[in-house]
Amino acid sequence: MKRLGLFYIFTILTITSFAQVTIKLQAQNVLRKQVLAEAEWAMKQSPITVTAESSPLSTGGKHDFFSQADYFWPNPANPSGPYINRDGETNPANFIAHRKAMIRFSTIIGALASAYQLTSDEKYVKQAMVHLEAWFVNPETLMNPNLSFSQAVIGSSTGRSWGIIDTIHLMEVAQGIIAMEKSKSLNKSNLSKIKKWFNEYILWLNTSKNGVAEKTSKNNHSACWVMQVASFAKLVKDEKMLDSLRWMYKNVQLPNQMATDGSFPLELARTKPYGYSIFNLDAFTMICQILSTPKDNLWKFETGDGKSIHKGISYLYPFVADKSKWTLKQDVMFWNNWPVAQPFLIFGAIRFNNYDWYTTWKKLDLKPTNEEVIRNLPIRHPLIWM
Known part of the structure; x- marks a missing residue:
């Protein structure tokens, strides 16, 4: 009887492992053409860093990253006074050159690392080193x-804790180096x-x-703090930090x-509840993806009252698979641009052997071009994370 029990467990583990590998291979086949095309583009690019352009509004030096708060606008009642917050409404006049340069850098390294992973061609690494x-x-x-x-x-x-979220776009740089x-x-x-x-x-x-203020904030900002620090700590093998x-x-x-129920109330309270819920779930998913170990598997972790990453994905998935089911208020901007091929779908599908999640991921936009979507989608090269 004991042998039968062990055989049953072994069989289940084998089937589970095979299903995970199958989804990974299918995802690799889906992305292969796109990855290699993007890598060829990346091979032709020269580095553009923060020193290429500056803003007179910055109080830092030429080597300091600078950006402006996305949702702040001139005050109509006091045009020359301090800007005021219009939550969820992006100001197109903001200085974003450094952010765009960092996103470009992330795209280049992500593409080159993905192509190297697929082909083992050293030319991709040599080009990546130029940018690094x-x-x-x-x-x-x-x-x-x-x-x-x-x-700012x-x-x-002159600079705020909320701005630390900008370096989520260094995550695929760090992971690309690992790859x-x-x-x-x-x-x-x-x-x-x-x-x-x-x-x-x-x-x-x-x-x-x-940094400390961002770490101790309460919504997607603190989740993104954990997510990006995890990525960087993994690169430098800081085990003490990873444990914390x-x-x-x-x-x-x-x-x-x-x-x-698996929702994120602080995100639902925003003026873009749909987009922010997706964004935060992606962050939670990547935390599990980066930090899980055989001895401390965050994918399987559940709080005493039943909260888990599986519950989070299960809550949001129906609204991503069929957006018309969303009964809460629509986002004030970029409502029509979400969802895309979200990380929580592909990594959740692999970890929980869920082909519905994988199929939905495959059907969605695998290479979005909208700048606001890209700003909130730091994981655009899933192959290097698998």
Whole structure:
């Protein structure tokens, strides 16, 4: 009887593992043509870092990342005074050159790392090193490892904690390095300098006033703080930090942000409840993807009152598969641009062997072009995360 029980468990584990591999292979086949085409584009690109363009509004230097708060506008009652908040409404006049450069950088590294993973062709790694060295090593073009001047507000702030969310677009840079790390073309000396940059940034994120404020915020911002720090800590193999982030997910993020039905009340209260719910679920999913280990599997973790990543995906999935089922208010902007091929669908499908989630992911836009969508979609190269 005991042998039969063990055989049954072994059979279930084997079937589960096979199903996960099958979805991964299918996703790889779906993305292959797109990945290789994007990588060929990336092979032709020269580096553009924060030093390529500056704003007179920034109080930082030429190596400091600068951005303006997305939802702040001139006050009609006081046009020359401090900007005011119009939640969910993006101001098109904002300076976003540094953010666009970082997103471009992320796209290039994500594409090259994905292509290397598919082909083992060293040319992709050599090209990636050109961009990595420009951003993190070259003293003339590198970015300083802080976000002290991000999402500034004219008339009231030279840089805010909320702006730390801008570096979620360095996550695929970090993961791309991991995907290429065993390549003979990855300059080991410069790789050490790149990791030093990320170590310094992790320290800033954990000790600066803005970093601590973002870490202890309550909505998608704190989830994105955990998500990106996890990505960077994984690159530099900071096990102590990774352990602390697992603790945060289980004891802070999941209990405090998710309702027992799987929704995110703080996101539903925003003026873009649909888009922010998707965005936060993607962040929670990536936290599980990055931080899970055989001994501490966050995909399987459940709070005492039943909150889990599976419940979160199960809650939102019907509204992503069929948007017409969404009965709450529509987003004030970009309502028609969501959903796209969300990370929670593909990684959830793999982890929970759910072909419905995979099929929906495959049907959605795998390469969105809308800038607002891309801003809120830091994971655009899923192959390097599998």
